[in-house]
Amino acid sequence: GATPPVVVMLTSRGGTIDKIRGTLAGCDAYLTKPLNETDLLAILSKHEPKVKRSFQSTIGPTLTAN
Template sequence: MTTGVSFKVLVVDDSNTIRRSAEIFLKQGGHEVMLADDGFDALAKVNDYEPQLIFCDILMPKLDGYQTCAIIKRNERFANTPVVMLSSKDGVFDKARGRMVGCQEYLTKPFTKDQLLQAVQQFVNNKQGTL
């Protein structure tokens, strides 16, 4: 399911398994992937790597996904970079809190390759629509 459009994607998750699965799925979809294992690592990589899309776990040590997303969104360079929250919880409260800090989408773990690539495709389509 490659679109011919390669996106620079950052995956932030403290679970090595989730990071590796996401990396494999995204690379199979033709995307460039950078990994971060916590919020602080993510902030450094966002600045250096300038991803076009960020998948961010909610429950992480030190800096959780909500805090990480809020900090990214406060930086005007990255305010328009889409953030998709990853969580094992599918609660209304979690989704609402994610939207409050600026995330555009919410994906429940465990996700499938198709769900992950569809989430990316949605933002590829949005970006092409604004060109």
């Protein structure tokens, strides 16, 4: 089956209960505004294999012609 997408929540709500609600809602990552570029890059690096699998399952096999 298809790999589920990575869900990143970006919000202005940074309280502990808000983060718990985001996690319970199925978010893979929870970021608050103002966006910290280092945090975003860390999340993207962490989920890179899952994103690649999801993208490949969406576009299907790649054909190469010489």
